[in-house]
Amino acid sequence: MSQTEPAAPVMPPRFNFMTVVRIFLRTWPHLKPQWKHIAAWFSLQFLSGVVVSLLAVIVLDVFNNKVLLGAPLEPIQATLMLFDASYATDELTDLQRQEVRNRLIVYTIIGYFLLVVLIQRMVTTYYEMWIAQQINQSLRVKMIENAEHLSLRYHSHARTGDAIYRVYQDSAMISSIIDTVILDPINMIWSCGLAFFILWLFDPALGILVVTASVPVIALVMWFTPRLQRRSWIARNTNSDLTSRIQEISAAIRIIKANQAEDTAIDRFNEDSHTALDNAFWLRVEIIIMLALIGTIVGVVILASDFMMADWTIDGQKTAFGASLAIVGFTAWNLGAFEAARSRIGQYVGWGSALISKWSIMQDMAVGLDRAFFLLDLKADVTDTSESAPLPTPVRQITFEGVRFGYDPERPVLKDISLTAGAGTVTAIVGQTGSGKSTMMSLLLRLFDPDEGNITVNDVDLRDIRIADLRQNVSIALQQNVLFATSVGDNIAYAAENVDDEAIREAARVACADEFIQALPLGYDTELGERGSRLSAGQRQRITIARAIVRNTPILILDEPTASLDAETEQAVLRNLADWGQERIIFLITHRLSTIRNADQIAFLKDGAISEIGNHDALMAIPDGNYRQYVEAETIAAEVQDV
Numbered sequence: 001m002s003q004t005e006p007a008a009p010v011m012p013p014r015f016n017f018m019t020v021v022r023i024f025l026r027t028w029p030h031l032k033p034q035w036k037h038i039a040a041w042f043s044l045q046f047l048s049g050v051v052v053s054l055l056a057v058i059v060l061d062v063f064n065n066k067v068l069l070g071a072p073l074e075p076i077q078a079t080l081m082l083f084d085a086s087y088a089t090d091e092l093t094d095l096q097r098q099e100v101r102n103r104l105i106v107y108t109i110i111g112y113f114l115l116v117v118l119i120q121r122m123v124t125t126y127y128e129m130w131i132a133q134q135i136n137q138s139l140r141v142k143m144i145e146n147a148e149h150l151s152l153r154y155h156s157h158a159r160t161g162d163a164i165y166r167v168y169q170d171s172a173m174i175s176s177i178i179d180t181v182i183l184d185p186i187n188m189i190w191s192c193g194l195a196f197f198i199l200w201l202f203d204p205a206l207g208i209l210v211v212t213a214s215v216p217v218i219a220l221v222m223w224f225t226p227r228l229q230r231r232s233w234i235a236r237n238t239n240s241d242l243t244s245r246i247q248e249i250s251a252a253i254r255i256i257k258a259n260q261a262e263d264t265a266i267d268r269f270n271e272d273s274h275t276a277l278d279n280a281f282w283l284r285v286e287i288i289i290m291l292a293l294i295g296t297i298v299g300v301v302i303l304a305s306d307f308m309m310a311d312w313t314i315d316g317q318k319t320a321f322g323a324s325l326a327i328v329g330f331t332a333w334n335l336g337a338f339e340a341a342r343s344r345i346g347q348y349v350g351w352g353s354a355l356i357s358k359w360s361i362m363q364d365m366a367v368g369l370d371r372a373f374f375l376l377d378l379k380a381d382v383t384d385t386s387e388s389a390p391l392p393t394p395v396r397q398i399t400f401e402g403v404r405f406g407y408d409p410e411r412p413v414l415k416d417i418s419l420t421a422g423a424g425t426v427t428a429i430v431g432q433t434g435s436g437k438s439t440m441m442s443l444l445l446r447l448f449d450p451d452e453g454n455i456t457v458n459d460v461d462l463r464d465i466r467i468a469d470l471r472q473n474v475s476i477a478l479q480q481n482v483l484f485a486t487s488v489g490d491n492i493a494y495a496a497e498n499v500d501d502e503a504i505r506e507a508a509r510v511a512c513a514d515e516f517i518q519a520l521p522l523g524y525d526t527e528l529g530e531r532g533s534r535l536s537a538g539q540r541q542r543i544t545i546a547r548a549i550v551r552n553t554p555i556l557i558l559d560e561p562t563a564s565l566d567a568e569t570e571q572a573v574l575r576n577l578a579d580w581g582q583e584r585i586i587f588l589i590t591h592r593l594s595t596i597r598n599a600d601q602i603a604f605l606k607d608g609a610i611s612e613i614g615n616h617d618a619l620m621a622i623p624d625g626n627y628r629q630y631v632e633a634e635t636i637a638a639e640v641q642d643v
């Protein structure tokens with residue numbers, strides 16, 4: 001297991017207010033399909049709120065004026081409470097007042113349960129959760145869809161855990177967007193505004209005081225905002241690293257155990273887990289420092305307002321807009337006015353602080369959503385267009401024309417590859433390890449597109465051919481053979497559609513596998529263990545080759561699947577392939593000279609280009625040629641081994 005580098009992007013992105021706004025606006029396509037539900041949920045919430053407030057007023061009226069003071073019920077009240085008409089005509093008797101009180105209590109309990117508990121708490125909460133899940137689901141599915149279609153260039157760079165964390169954790173931020181970004185702030189700003197307005201009516205000085213104090217608070221929040229964003233960015237990234245670590249340890253558990261590397265694995269996990277926790281901790285410390293500083297300013301505001309209001313109360317001073325406050329009785333400063341104004345200040349401060357908390361949550365949400373959108377923004381390098389055509393058949397020839405390609409475009413692996421392979425031929429690709437042989441074949445499968453130049457099938461550019469169609473017509477057998485825990489026959493038929501037992505057996509015969517498979521306890525029905533653990537490396541390779549053969553495609557790639565075979569078996573497989581592959585185009589990558597020399601053409605790959613091409617005799621005829629030197633070096637090596 002290598003020490004893995006952190007996932008891209010490496011630098012904290014430059015966030016500013018507009019970036020955050022843009023990120024939130026980008027969630028709209030995922031909210032839009034739910035807008036009817038959002039509207040319904042909002043109406044339900046609003047209506048039940050109005051009904052509850054109305055009923056509260058009525059309950060107060062009935063309790064204060066009717067139960068306590070004995071006034072007759074309004075006719076509608078009497079009807080609703082199932083009293084006879086006498087309750088609405090005359091002053092209530094003591095007995096009637098008790099009766100009204102009793103029913104009022106019962107009705108209030110029933111009303112509270114139906115409206116508040118059932119509708120407000122349960123139905124709307126459940127409904128809201130359901131909507132949030134739909135929205136989150138939409139984003140997640142889009143992310144996975146995109147990740148599936150991304151080029152291998154992304155998948156070979158990023159750690160798996162990074163994508164998992166983005167899809168699983170970062171995307172979840174979208175589910176609280178309606179509450180946290182829209183409804184809560186509106187509610188809080190409105191409540192703050194109302195409190196401010198009432199304070200202003202008491203005395204404009206109070207209004208000016210809270211507004212003035214808001215200036216340094218806003219400045220503080222602005223100063224802390226980029227710090228919070230950075231902290232939350234780091235926290236999310238270290239957590240995604242931790243997810244990758246868990247995923248890597250689980251995937252490599254056999255190797256870890258075999259190498260007794262448990263302690264190292266635990267140390268690394270410990271370290272990553274610590275880093276993730278530390279960063280989450282520092283994010284919270286930052287928020288606490290900010291809230292503590294703001295709390296100090298709030299304390300000063302409360303003391304200053306107490307000081308001023310105490311003076312006004314001692315003087316019995318008139319409230320500023322006494323006339324407008326007359327309805328509630330506060331025309332002059334007294335204890336009641338003091339308390340009422342003070343609770344408004346508390347409200348202003350309370351809602352303001354809640355708003356700031358939401359603000360810091362919003363920063364974390366924006367960072368999370370930004371990471372989620374990162375996955376959506378990655379473009380697949382290899383895509384079909386509306387004009388993509390089927391693969392031209394029959395396949396006559398494949399041509400590489402001036403192909404240049406690098407996993408990192410700055411460092412090309414292939415610089416200038418030109419090569420033509422015709423139907424009915426075997427092309428051997430030879431070159432040192434790491435020279436780009438497998439990369440050439442990945443380009444032929446269109447796992448990547450060349451940076452320059454092109455690859456054509458019968459003169460049609462690969463880029464104009466439907467990807468699925470191309471891959472259906474190319475079989476590949478690799479050195480790293482992957483077998484599945486199922487029967488031998490199923491393993492061979494794994495990548496093929498509608499093949500019968502005869503075809504499976506025929507493929508096995510070509511791959512020189514039939515004989516040993518017949519000798520297995522249940523022949524083709526023998527179940528293999530995990531990763532084909534019951535077979536030797538050479539047997540596994542022959543099954544992999546049979547799997548490629550059974551697909552019966554016009555193009556066949558053998559990328560060193562014969563490395564574990566002895567020379568004799570390899571020769572036999574190759575001979576069978578030549579007979580079987582009459583009109584096919586076969587690419588063969590191997591290091592074994594005895595096999596290479598039988599190929600129709602040999603392409604020697606050096607420094608990202610094909611330095612020599614021709615059959616064995618032609619290439620051996622080049623004095624000091626690369627191939628000739630290679631053959632001589634291999635021969636000496638083989639002789640040394642034999643000695």
Ligand SMILES: Nc1ncnc2c1ncn2[C@@H]1O[C@H](COP(=O)(O)OP(=O)(O)OP(=O)(O)O)[C@@H](O)[C@H]1O
Pocket residue numbers: 156407408413431432433434435436437438439440
């Ligand atoms: N997925 C990848 N991402 C980045 N670099 C890669 C990737 N695969 C291969 N490379 C690099 O590209 C170069 C060519 O690799 P390639 O696998 O094509 O070589 P090769 O000729 O098949 O080697 P070998 O004989 O060992 O199989 C190497 O330097 C390798 O490090």
Ligand SMILES: [Mg+2]
Pocket residue numbers: 437438439559
């Ligand atoms: Mg290779």
